[in-house]
Amino acid sequence: MDDSAARDGNKRVFNRLGTAHDRSQKVCFHWLAGKCNRNPCPYLHRELPPPPSINGFASKRPHGLANDRSFSGSSSMPRRPDPDRSFSGSSSMSRRPDPNLQLASNTWGRNHGAGLARVPRRTQDKICHYWLEGNCTYGDRCRYLHSWFLSDCFTLLTRLEGHQKVISGIALPSGSDKLFSGSKDQSVRLWDCQTGQCAGVFNLGGEIGCMMSEGPWLFVGTPNVVKAWNTQTSSELSLSGPVGQVFSLVVGNEMLFAGNQDGSILAWKFDAATNSFLPAASLQGHSHAVVSLVVGANRLYSGSMDHTIRVWDLETLHCIQTLTDHTSVVMSLLCWEQFLLSCSLDKTIKVWVATESGNLEVTYTHTEEHGVLTLCGMHDAQAKPVLMCSCNDNTVHLYDLPSFSERGKIFSREEVRAIQLGPDGLFFTGDGTGELRVWKWATEPPNGPQ
Incomplete structure (x- = not known):
């Protein structure tokens, strides 16, 4: 609600209460802005007491931090x-x-x-x-x-x-007691979920553009490569192919997708026999970097700096619709x-x-x-x-x-x-x-x- 509407609404409330002209019950607008120069001022130079509740709910504001x-x-x-099956970010x-x-x-x-x-x-x-x-x-x-x-x-x-x-990714791999965070300071930090203390720091030698987990796997997007760690077996893989920074990652239809700075979306398929990710496809169509990806009901949706959203069929990996209603990234x-x-x-x-x-x-x-x-x-x-x-x-x-x-x-x-x-x-x-x-x-x- 804009300020004018709020003021009009307050005016109607005062009229209903029969106090529209009682200046002693109104807070000075200039005082609120810190620049009242009237002495004496006919309006209040203090806050009115807050209402006891709103729709039955207390309006108390919480303050302070937990000591633990x-x-x-x-x-x-x-x-x-x-x-949560009602929401989908990477599933x-x-x-x-x-x-x-x-x-x-x-x-x-x-x-x-x-x-x-x-x-x-x-x-x-x-x-x-x-x-x-x-x-x-x-x-x-x-x-x-x-x-x-x-x-x-x-x-x-x-x-x-x-x-x-800036922190560019947060993940909790399945079966791990650690919280992972990635940053543009080129590091991944592990946080102990019991003590809240940092349990390890890994420098990847490049800015981290995104991070996600799927099962025990942790995926980290960096310039020109996607790093993959299995937090249960401690195995580490590097998936090459991206051009420039990797800004977004998502898993769908047993494939890993990466949105890249050059506008492409690369896909890998996991090979359990060799415990590796094999290149599966390169999706072309965006003219600028792909900064957001989500999978839903056999569709891959990609958002880009070119102001568009593309809809991809996960079976054929063909673009079936381009949405152009946004006017920015x-x-x-x-x-x-x-x-x-x-x-x-x-x-x-x-x-x-x-x-x-x-x-x-x-x-x-x-x-x-x-x-x-x-x-x-x-x-x-x-x-x-x-x-x-x-x-x-x-x-x-x-x-x-x-x-x-x-x-x-x-x-x-x-x-x-x-x-x-x-x-x-x-x-x-x-x-x-x-x-x-x-x-x-x-x-x-x-x-x-x-």
Whole structure:
């Protein structure tokens, strides 16, 4: 909601209460902006007390960090569960977009159902940049937020520091008790899931453009090569063929796909007899770098710096459709139920659904104030679908689907480029400063047990 609409709405509320002309009950707009020069001023120079609740949910903001540097409550790392079949990032979507399962376009972007913990938009929800730098002199009197996040639905467990540049990938290989992170500082770090301490650092000699895991395998994209490690057997492979930086990786139809700087998508097939990956295909069509890949229901979707999304048949590896609705780089792709979601530096998140002809068309467009960098989908502790989207204003927004009601916001010193899900309600974010953060969903709704 824009500021003018908010002011009009406040005016209507004051009129209904019969206090529209009571200046003593209104906060000075100039004082809020820090430049009131009237003495005496007929308006308040203090905040009005917040409402006790919103839709039955407390509006308390969490502050502070957990003292426990570990991020696992059990004595051993839980086995990573199978990927959530409702969301698809590197695994198959539950089903292909079905034209017979049409969800009316007016259901997107609407607030459905009471009980969703929405975050109200207020000017005081802006983070204090002086606090970010550790030198805010106002302390508790500061009218801006002194917290790394705004939500009652999740909490920050710990911050893992060590990388010197932006984190470009986070992974949890199956069967491993280590969390892996890759950075443009050319290193891969291993983090002990019990202590939160760094258990190892490997320098790969080149910037890491992406990272993903599939089963016990860890794949890392670097300039001109994909590194592959089997975390159970400790075997290591180098897959050559890419030209320039490898920006994206995904597994589908028993093949590994890599999106490259030259616009190509290379595919390898695993040969169990030789324990190696053999070249399978080179997909051509994009004119600029391929920066995002996702697989869903026998389709490979690729997003590129050429502003397009290409749809590839996984059986024939032929391009069957090119989507041209975005006007800037397509940064990230996500499959949810029968929908494809895409985000771009053009400040939009687009929702695509299949028509009767089988082609994808936009059914809803959500607009942000800044370019959108990364999408990640998960379920909260109450099994409600949540979309996380990172923007280039150093924030991550969390939305309920399909309503796009805001659930919370995460703040960082620099852009969040990597978001990864974990077991038992954990999720991870990595930002441009090289800091890796561990988050956990609340086990109960903000208003307590139902």
